[in-house]
Amino acid sequence: MTMVLTEAQNLLKDTARDFIQSKAPVAALRQLREYYKDLPEGSCNAAAIELGYSQELWEQMSELGWAGIVIPEAYGGLEFGYQGLGVVLEECGRTLAASPLFATVALGAGCIQEIGSDEQKQTLLPKVAEGRTTLALALEEHPRHTPTRIATCAEATDDGYTLKGFKTFVLDGHCADQLVVVARTSGGIEESEGISLFLVDANAPGVRRSRTAMLDSRNVARIVFDNVRLKSEALIGMEGQGYPALETVLDRARILLAAEMLGGVQECFERTIEYLKEREQFGTKIGSFQALQHRAAKMLTEVELSQAAVMAALSALDENSSNARLLASLVKARLNDTFELITNEAVQMHGGMGVTDELDIGLFLKRARVTMQILGDSSYHRDRYASLSGY
Amino acid sequence: MDFNDTPSEAKFRAQVRAWLKQHATPKINGVAAKRKLPEAQQLQAAKHWQKKIYDAGWACITWPKAYGGRGGTQMELVIWREEVADYDELDGFFTIGHGMCGPALMAYATEEQKRHLLPRLASGEDVWCQLFSEPGAGSDVAALKTRADPCGNGWKVNGQKVWTSGAHFADYGIVLCRTDPTVPKHQGITFFFIDMKQEGVTAQPIKQADGGAHFNEVFFNDAEIPDIQRLGEVGGGWKGALTVLMSERMAVGSLQATGFPELLSLVQRLPLEDGFAIDNAAVADKLADWYVKHAGLKHTNSRILSAISRGAPPGPEASIGKLVAAPMNQDINSYAVQLLGMNGMVTDPELAEKQAHFQKEMLFAPGIRLAGGTDEVMRNIIAEQVLGMPQDKRDDKDVPFNEVPVGV
Numbered sequence: 125m126t127m128v129l130t131e132a133q134n135l136l137k138d139t140a141r142d143f144i145q146s147k148a149p150v151a152a153l154r155q156l157r158e159y160y161k162d163l164p165e166g167s168c169n170a171a172a173i174e175l176g177y178s179q180e181l182w183e184q185m186s187e188l189g190w191a192g193i194v195i196p197e198a199y200g201g202l203e204f205g206y207q208g209l210g211v212v213l214e215e216c217g218r219t220l221a222a223s224p225l226f227a228t229v230a231l232g233a234g235c236i237q238e239i240g241s242d243e244q245k246q247t248l249l250p251k252v253a254e255g256r257t258t259l260a261l262a263l264e265e266h267p268r269h270t271p272t273r274i275a276t277c278a279e280a281t282d283d284g285y286t287l288k289g290f291k292t293f294v295l296d297g298h299c300a301d302q303l304v305v306v307a308r309t310s311g312g313i314e315e316s317e318g319i320s321l322f323l324v325d326a327n328a329p330g331v332r333r334s335r336t337a338m339l340d341s342r343n344v345a346r347i348v349f350d351n352v353r354l355k356s357e358a359l360i361g362m363e364g365q366g367y368p369a370l371e372t373v374l375d376r377a378r379i380l381l382a383a384e385m386l387g388g389v390q391e392c393f394e395r396t397i398e399y400l401k402e403r404e405q406f407g408t409k410i411g412s413f414q415a416l417q418h419r420a421a422k423m424l425t426e427v428e429l430s431q432a433a434v435m436a437a438l439s440a441l442d443e444n445s446s447n448a449r450l451l452a453s454l455v456k457a458r459l460n461d462t463f464e465l466i467t468n469e470a471v472q473m474h475g476g477m478g479v480t481d482e483l484d485i486g487l488f489l490k491r492a493r494v495t496m497q498i499l500g501d502s503s504y505h506r507d508r509y510a511s512l513s514g515y
Numbered sequence: 516m517d518f519n520d521t522p523s524e525a526k527f528r529a530q531v532r533a534w535l536k537q538h539a540t541p542k543i544n545g546v547a548a549k550r551k552l553p554e555a556q557q558l559q560a561a562k563h564w565q566k567k568i569y570d571a572g573w574a575c576i577t578w579p580k581a582y583g584g585r586g587g588t589q590m591e592l593v594i595w596r597e598e599v600a601d602y603d604e605l606d607g608f609f610t611i612g613h614g615m616c617g618p619a620l621m622a623y624a625t626e627e628q629k630r631h632l633l634p635r636l637a638s639g640e641d642v643w644c645q646l647f648s649e650p651g652a653g654s655d656v657a658a659l660k661t662r663a664d665p666c667g668n669g670w671k672v673n674g675q676k677v678w679t680s681g682a683h684f685a686d687y688g689i690v691l692c693r694t695d696p697t698v699p700k701h702q703g704i705t706f707f708f709i710d711m712k713q714e715g716v717t718a719q720p721i722k723q724a725d726g727g728a729h730f731n732e733v734f735f736n737d738a739e740i741p742d743i744q745r746l747g748e749v750g751g752g753w754k755g756a757l758t759v760l761m762s763e764r765m766a767v768g769s770l771q772a773t774g775f776p777e778l779l780s781l782v783q784r785l786p787l788e789d790g791f792a793i794d795n796a797a798v799a800d801k802l803a804d805w806y807v808k809h810a811g812l813k814h815t816n817s818r819i820l821s822a823i824s825r826g827a828p829p830g831p832e833a834s835i836g837k838l839v840a841a842p843m844n845q846d847i848n849s850y851a852v853q854l855l856g857m858n859g860m861v862t863d864p865e866l867a868e869k870q871a872h873f874q875k876e877m878l879f880a881p882g883i884r885l886a887g888g889t890d891e892v893m894r895n896i897i898a899e900q901v902l903g904m905p906q907d908k909r910d911d912k913d914v915p916f917n918e919v920p921v922g923v
């Protein structure tokens with residue numbers, strides 16, 4: 125397990141920081157929020173797509189190669205590994221930079237990479253790496269993360285399938301070009317057996333999408349599949365055998381999301397420590413009060429443990445370690461808890477300023493609450509960690 | 516220690532219940548819908564309700580009848596609050612006025628002022644605000660800089676306050692000003708009340724992270740206050756302020772919601788992966804833990820009030836109520852939102868379940884841990900005043916205010 129970044133990874137981190145800080149500071153999210161606020165909810169079609177991120181930023185990120193960081197060279201990517209994508213997402217987390225990077229690369233392309241046919245990889249991955257195609261994973265059907273509880277079904281037809289059902293809270297699904305849809309081809313509602321993955325054109329007849337802006341000003345889609353006709357080539361991997369691959373992709377995504385959360389944690393923590401050293405009450409810096417010092421020290425220990433866990437998990441992915449599954453639950457539960465703690469403490473220690481809209485801390489708190497839910501909350505992952513460990 | 520109503524208290528409770536049942540709006544599924552209205556409509560509804568209870572003789576239960584109150588006991592006030600909490604009625608607009616400004620007027624205003632102003636405050640005709648905090652004086656409120664300089668028959672006020680709840684619609688405010696910068700900070704402060712609609716007073720709402728804008732920056736620009744509106748001695752403002760803050764403790768401490776009843780009502784109905792949330796062992800464990808605290812808090816308040824009803828002055832113990840309830844309220848609402856999953860991340864009241872009740876509470880809760888003295892200030896009060904521990908070293912305390920070194 126490598127617990128330090130290589131020179132090349134460090135270089136990437138520095139580039140990412142410079143780029144994100146100048147091109148997508150927190151102020152950029154505020155601008156998006158003001159703009160999207162005025163658009164009617166639910167409006168979403170190919171002609172009038174509201175992205176929820178800046179297309180220009182996404183193009184620039186793709187030019188830097190970020191969309192292809194984990195895609196093999198053979199398919200036009202950089203093959204730079206998960207630690208590389210992790211440091212980029214961490215920097216994005218520091219400014220709450222909104223982009224389709226996570227949904228497209230970690231979730232959508234992740235499924236193609238994992239079990240797609242060579243033809244699917246050839247046609248899709250180079251376009252993803254260039255930033256020309258965006259993807260989303262249409263998985264959840266319930267407000268709480270339950271990846272096996274799939275009712276959406278794909279019924280076999282002469283030349284393919286008919287897809288019926290609906291998905292909800294699909295991250296950036298309102299504007300993705302292609303959807304990876306998790307559907308049942310056999311088996312009962314809770315079974316992992318019988319789950320298949322399909323590649324579906326987001327604008328195919330029978331696909332209806334509507335957008336909802338969440339607490340963190342990012343967008344999710346509710347998607348209805350009304351007898352959508354699919355060719356047999358739409359199937360990704362083997363029929364009914366999609367779940368193990370899906371779980372692997374979800375674990376990677378959990379770890380990558382934790383890396384983004386770590387960026388938010390660090391930013392809030394650093395800003396709070398700075399404030400403690402700057403704000404004066406009773407003729408002295410408030411950071412001189414031991415009541416606050418001890419809590420700052422406690423926060424540091426949590427931040428450090430979280431950082432170490434994220435690094436361990438990312439390197440487990442790059443080393444293809446069998447431990448990655450366990451680490452994914454560990455790291456997601458830990459970052460959920462740490463992000464909640466740090467954002468709560470940040471607000472409290474900023475006093476009245478902390479509850480204003482003007483201070484960025486509130487935006488981090490909102491992002492924290494949403495990321496805590498995505499791909500499993502702490503109780504989900506504690507439970508999963510225990511089951512995987514056999515207790 | 517009286518945990519149960521005495522016969523006369525029980526009789527009072529029955530009267531209150533009967534009246535409320537006939538006149539108050541019930542909650543639906545434990546949720547108070549009026550709190551989701553736009554602020555202007557809320558204020559109107561609150562004033563309407565206040566007038567109604569005033570006319571029926573339930574307003575400001577502990578205040579003397581001559582000043583618009585009921586002439587009742589603290590215990591009766593608690594009973595009223597417990598009972599009215601089950602209904603969808605608004606009283607938050609008057610918490611500061613009734614809890615802090617009223618008592619300040621009773622302690623320091625002239626008889627004529629009291630007879631004129633207090634009934635208007637009790638009936639909801641006037642709304643009052645509290646102008647203590649400043650950008651540089653929050654926890655250290657005694658470091659305030661807003662000046663009041665003698666001028667003709669009164670004072671001329673210049674400076675800035677911040678976080679003033681309700682200043683944008685308030686009719687009057689109680690304000691602390693520095694009248695003598697050459698003495699140590701606690702000794703140079705004077706207490707006044709001021710007409711918020713007068714010239715030289717401007718309120719500028721501050722947008723909160725939860726989307727509301729209930730508090731304000733308030734600017735004083737040569738705002739004149741007649742000397743008759745001085746509350747207490749010149750230079751005696753800190754003592755007055757502490758009296759008011761202690762009243763606030765009683766007003767807010769025993770009032771502060773824990774969020775427990777709403778959580779209970781949620782988990783009884785909320786389906787999780789394997790049945791209703793309340794049947795989940797982990798949820799039940801949390802619930803029991805919070806119930807213990809919730810009940811403990813209720814009994815602690817009763818104990819304090821029993822002491823008060825026997826004539827003891829409200830002590831610093833009252834800080835316990837806020838210190839327990841406010842963080843608990845934050846935890847409970849965070850947990851509720853978490854149980855709701857991604858549904859808890861939708862804040863549009865048109866789309867979200869229960870009109871986004873828990874989402875809003877979750878975002879508002881951190882402010883309650885700060886308003887009226889932060890958790891940390893409450894803990895300092897308990898350590899220093901209840902436990903008698905030596906006070907933190909404070910270098911600025913005995914130095915004339917204008918000689919305290921200024922930092923950032």
Ligand SMILES: Cc1cc2nc3c(=O)[nH]c(=O)nc-3n(C[C@H](O)[C@H](O)[C@H](O)COP(=O)(O)OP(=O)(O)OC[C@H]3O[C@@H](n4cnc5c(N)ncnc54)[C@H](O)[C@@H]3O)c2cc1C
Nearest residue numbers: 472473475476647648653654678680882885886887889891
């Ligand atoms: C929703 C809301 C409504 C409010 N309404 C009003 C109002 O109507 N009128 C009014 O006058 N004010 C009002 N306030 C202001 C409130 O009283 C102050 O915010 C509060 O006293 C803290 O002051 P501050 O914001 O300057 O934070 P600071 O005092 O700067 O505190 C920053 C942090 O340092 C901590 N700290 C400070 N001193 C110490 C110490 N000695 N030991 C340990 N920790 C310490 C604080 O607890 C906090 O965590 C309101 C505030 C809020 C959030």
Ligand SMILES: Cc1cc2nc3c(=O)[nH]c(=O)nc-3n(C[C@H](O)[C@H](O)[C@H](O)COP(=O)(O)OP(=O)(O)OC[C@H]3O[C@@H](n4cnc5c(N)ncnc54)[C@H](O)[C@@H]3O)c2cc1C
Nearest residue numbers: 653654656657701702753754760761764831887888895896
């Ligand atoms: C929003 C808010 C709410 C608060 N609520 C409460 C509360 O409910 N109960 C409570 O007890 N305190 C309350 N306080 C006051 C709090 O205890 C202190 O303000 C805080 O701990 C900071 O300490 P300090 O040095 O300013 O005041 P303190 O720790 O109170 O010290 C004041 C010092 O000044 C001296 N002093 C007091 N009065 C005078 C006077 N008239 N003239 C000269 N010297 C004087 C005292 O002897 C003492 O040495 C609250 C403060 C804030 C900001």
